[in-house]
Every structure is written in structure tokens, then in C-alpha cells.
Amino acid sequence: MTSARPAAPPAELQLLLIGIGGQGIQLIGKTLAQAATNTGKHAMLAADYGGEMRGGPSNASVVIGTEPLRSLPILPSATAAIVASHKFAGPVPQRLREGGLLLRNSSVVDSGAGREHHRVVEVPATAMATELGAPQASGFILLGAFNRLTGLVPEAELVTAMTALLPPYRAQHATKNAEALSAGAAAVAGQEAPR
């Protein structure tokens, strides 16, 4: 028999990623978790996605902290959310804590409920990605923006993690994905949370 440690107060970033298959939700989740790990942080990535490769719900949650994590793999509440698609954004309003950062892909997600309770930032990620000539990279636009808003890791760490995670048959996307990360960051310049 062993005895458990008492709970420590959570000082963990809890991020919900909400989108549909094909938007690269799982890849941006992995990129963020891997970059955080590479910089010495504790990270968790819990995936929850439907069977379809494209078009079905694709959700993930990422938890990042400086101590061993205590968050559950199914988050009862989150401190931040990235909503890439309106189609399956249902749980966000209930799960996102008051005052939490809500990053919306304004190209496809209507402004909706929650605005008054959350710190909403909008980025037209789909339009920007199309403009970049890389429609598959809208997720990285959102990730770049999110990272700038939160200052989680140096942007170069995201590029390194993303490049390493791409399977060989997608390696050609690395350059455009990196451009998307930068474009996303630039789009929210000046909106960083006061620290």
C-alpha cells in the first residue's frame, strides 16, 4: 500500500483544440506538446477524434506545465481554446473557464456566445492560409497566433517540432507551415496578454 500525495493547485495551461478532420488539429496539438517538451516543460496531448480522416470532428487537448502534470486526459475545464471550425465547437462555451483565451478562426466560425465571458481573439486563418497558397496550413496560422498571445515557447521551437513531426510524404509542407506560424503570430501582434 502506498499513500498519495496531496493535490497541488493547478498552474497548468489547459488548451482545447476544436476542429474537423483535415484541418491539421492533431498535428498542431503534437507540435505544441512536442515543442513544450523540447523546452523542458511537462506536456500532455490527449486526442479525441472520430473515425473519418476528413470532415469529422477532430478534437484534442494539450496541457503544459512546469511541474509534473495533474490535469486529467479528459479536461473538465480549460484555460484556453482554439476553435478552428464551428461544426463541433459545442463543448467550448461550457468548458472554457471565465476569462479564458478563445482563439477563433473567424473565416469559418461565427462570433457566438461566450464573448462576454472570454478573452476572444479572432484570426481569419482559412483566408490567410489560402492567401499564402497553403490551404492545409490554417491550423498553423492559429497555432502561431496562439503562441504569440501566450508566449509559451520561442516560435523557432514550433518550427523545429513541426518539421520533425511531418511524415516523409508531407515533408514538402514544412516551409509553408513555418510561414503560416509566422503569419499567425504577426496577425495578433500587439494583442498579447499583459504580463
Place this chain on the structure above:
Amino acid sequence: MNTAVAKPSMQLLEGATAIAESAILAGCRFFAGYPISPFTPLLEHMSRALPENGGVCINAESEIEGANMALGAGATGAMAATGSCGQGLALMQETIAEAALNETPMVVFNLARNQQDYFQATRGGGWGDYRTIALAPKDIPEAVEHTQLLFHLSRRYRAPTLLYGDPLLAQTRVGVHLRRIEFDELPPQDWALDGTGGGTGESRQIWTWAMGKATNPGLGPDGHWQQVAAKFDRIAELEQRSEQRYAEDADTLVVSFGSAAKFIEHVVEELRAEGHRIGWFRPISLWPFPGPALAGATAGIKRVLVFELNAGQMLEDVRQYARDRDAIRFIGGVSIHESGLSYGPLLDAPEIRARILAAIAEDSTRSTS
């Protein structure tokens, strides 16, 4: 590629990968399995990493073949393992029982879809007086430790051992430190088949019936199976594992296992912070069930809540050991994701919290009416 070299730094690994790497660190050299969700990534990783570490992984033609390949490999003294989810383990039951009765070490990984395999893990579906040591880790770091412990116990007791995981353990990625755990030295494996016994008059034999050779008779089924049964009685005494918190000053104790216990821990901490006198108890070894520890933890408890993601399987073991059977309330249930491959909405902290509070409220109503 993540190969099994002990790295001091933290690696972000999918649970199935972390378990596979831990198995290789423990010395696993043979793995055979048949793809099935959510076990598949463990097999995939083994198929890459085992050959890089001098081992063999076979994508078997069925769960039955995979389990018997592992049994054959284990019979040579090699550390061998197989795995599936509960559906595939159903097909392996005969082989698991056979390995228990002919005393071949092997580890079986059940990366299950939910908690509906508790009876399968703790009772088994093979014939004969056998039991299977079954550990249920609450999260990936613990699964990494349990994996190595199971290889050790399997060899120490010459018996199959089982890890009971789930989709959260298999598919979540977390930062883990992989390292080899050192255990007590094991007795020599003089029973292992290496082919050198032939022509000596003392050739070796692995046989469920333990008949021995004409010149050197064995115990036979009667004596052998009594001996095996006595061994499992000994294991039942020695290998109980559990964890508990706040039982000493609680009115309510929640009993749960595996990933569900991690959620219970979380909710109990919340409720404690709000002033509820509540604690939790977690069997880590599902078999042997930590009955005496549960009996101790439930002494003086007003209500024992059992939470598991099935129709009430561990509930039977709790009923056997809880100090006051009338204090037991079942607050779990069957809850399956629409894909059929994972948990449904019940495995969620707010839902669990509501059920606990409802159970407490119901008791209060009853006691005041």
C-alpha cells in the same frame, strides 16, 4: 525513432509507445499480436523497435496464434509478450490458462476499449485452477512502471501476468522518463527449453499435466495442479497492491481502478476543498484484489461508492471485502463512445462529481426520512 536506450531527459511519447519501450527496457525480446484498436500502436511500435534491440515481433495471423507464439518463446526462457484489447483477449483465454498451468512466463497487454474486461482480467475464461496477476495503472507513467514489474513477476512466479490499460493509456501522449527498473534477482531458469536435455535421460518438459518422463516421473495432474493452486494462494497473499487517501477521516469512500481512479482522485480533491468528508481507495492489483486493505479502509465509512465504467464488475469484489456491505452504492455504469472504441460521457469529472453528490444527498434524505 525512439529506441530503448535509457534517456535521462523527458520524452513526449504516446502511451502505447511508452509501454512498448518500457517492455524492451525490461528485457522483452519477443512480441506477437494481432491488430485491434486501441492496442494496434503497441504492436506497430514493437514491430519497429524490437528488431532494433535484438528481438522479434510477429504480426500474427490471429490472437490465438500470437498468444501461442509468445508461449513458445516464453518456454525457451526468453521474455515474451502478447497483447490485444478485451475482444482479442477473449480468444487468448485458453492460452493464458495453459501458460499458467504449465508455468510459462509471459506478459499479456490488454489495451482495452473500456473497463468491461474486469471479470475477464480477474477471473479469466480458461479452464483449471489458475489466476492471473493483473495490474491496472491509473496513468501512463504508472503503466511504464507496471510493465517492467509485470515482466519481473511473470518470471518470479513462472506465470502469465496482465496489464489492464485503456484508450486513455494507449493514445494519450505525455512526457515520460524511460529508465530500467532493477528488481530482486530471480531464481535460475533451469526449466527453460534450450534443446540440450536430449539424450541425457533428464530432458526437460513443459507440460500442463506434468507427467514427467518414464525414467523420471513428474507430479502428474493431481500433484501438479495442487502445487500450482498453492502457488497462486501464495501470490494472492504477497502481491496485493493498493492506494488510498483520506479514508481515516472520511464518511464517504469512492472505490475505482485504472484511469477512472485518476478522475476520482481529481473529483475527491475538489470535494475535500469544499469541505466534504470524502476519500478514495484504488486497487492497483485487480488480482490479487487488495481485500484486507479495502476492509481496513472501509472501517467506519458511512457509504462506499463504487465507480467503474461497466455494469458493476469490481463491485462484486468490493462487496466481498467492504466492512459494511449495506453501505455500498454503485455509481458507475456502462458508457461507451459512439465509435464503440472508447469511453462514453460518464468518464468526465463533472458527471462523476454529480453522481457522487447525488449518492450523498440520497443517503441524507433516506437517513432523515
Place this chain on the structure above:
Amino acid sequence: MTQELRIVPTDRPPADGKARKVADFRPSLMLGEHGLCPGCGEPVALRILLETLQDLGIVNNSIGVVGHGCYGSFVRIMDVDVLQCLHGRAPSCATGIKRMRPQTAVFTMQGDGDMVNEGLQEVLHTAARGENVTAILLNNGVFGDTGGQQTATTVLGQRTKTSIEGRDPGLHGHPIPVADLVASLDGVGYVARGAVGTAGSIARTKRMIRAAFESQLAGEGFSLVEILTMCPTGWFVGAPQGPDYLAESMEQVFPLGDLRARPKPSGAGA
């Protein structure tokens, strides 16, 4: 051959009183007498298998995997390291053993019920994987151990306890020539079918077993020797009638000979 052959009556002891049991001639690897029925062909198959291990000098470098049938009792009398495994699964267990001990000669011993009924998947996949093991099939066309029921190799017309009027293809289907199936697969080094009904067939079958082990030792892949064996008890014939019954029934359906010859060694004689 002009020499006249003397007919030796085998249905009674010889008149000179010098009869000795075949078991007295057993190889030293046989630790005791078998307990199978009079006229059974399986002990003969065991004897030539063990003699082959001795002839090849691999006695103390061999592991046997034995299935479930009458021959299961051989585990007690064969002085070889043995895993007694579940019904039908010997090729899978042999796979695990061979992969962990590639320098060891690994063989299975299975009956037709074991290999062709319960374990058809195992033997076919093990062969197709090219596992470097030798399978020995003792085929008598019935479940001998349980008293003579129909197996997947029971020939058409044969009476068994579960086809009492004779195997009827309309009711009971057709026998499976498993050795021919295995011989058709890539990954296979050597396949042959022998018998133990006569002194000649025994000698020829022993050469087949030797070829199978030589094939394994040369790393040529899976090898199988199917041995047709007498089961007078399961066939409901007298012990002396076993060999003739074998020749007239099973050998007609399952012809003897090499079904897949060993690959020709380059630059060397056979």
C-alpha cells in the same frame, strides 16, 4: 527380383519361440515402452523420428512441440526437450521457440485432428511465413484418442463413429490433403508424404524425415512430413489388417512420395 519371398505370418507368434517385441529394438532415446494399441503406427513413426535425430547428431540440440492425440503420451518416453502445447497450436509455439533459439532443430508432432482440424490455420500460416521448423503429421484419418471419430482427413466411404455409414461427401464434405496445400506455398523447403505400413515404406519415410531436418538445418524454410499411420482400433479392423487397410484406403487418396523436393544445392550433388 527373382528371389522368392518368404511369407511370414504376423497374426500369431513365430513357431520358433524367438519372438521379440519391436520395443526391444527401440533407440536409446526411447525411455520406455509406449502404451498405445497393438497395431498402431504412431510408435513406429516416433522410432524413426528419434533415430533420425541420432543419425544427424542433433539429439542434444532439438526441441519438440507435441500436440494432442494418442502420440501425446510419447512426451513421457522421448528423451528430448519438449513443450506439450494446446491442440492445433504446435506450429505457433514452434515459431516462438525457433525465433528465440534459431540454432536449435525445432519440430512439431501432430495428428490429423490436431493439424488439419483444429490447427489448419496455424500450419498454413507457419509454412507461408517460411518458419524454419519441421512439422511431423501423423495421419490416421480418425480421432484415435477419443475413439474413432471423423477428422478432416477421413477418406470418403470410411466408417467412423461420427460417419457411421461411411463418410459421405454430401453430408460430411471432403478430406483435406494438407501436405499438398503446404507444398503449394512459398516459404516451404520440403514436403513429403510417407507411411509406416510396410518395412519398405518405413525405410522410405525415415529418409523423408531426414530430408526434412536437413532442409531445416540448411535454413530452407518450413518442412512437413505427413506420415500415414495405422489405427486399427479407430478403423474397427484387426491389428494385423491395419497395413493392408492403410494401403487400400488412405494411400489411394493420399499418394506417397515427395510433394515438394528440396531446392537443388548449387554446385553440389543431392
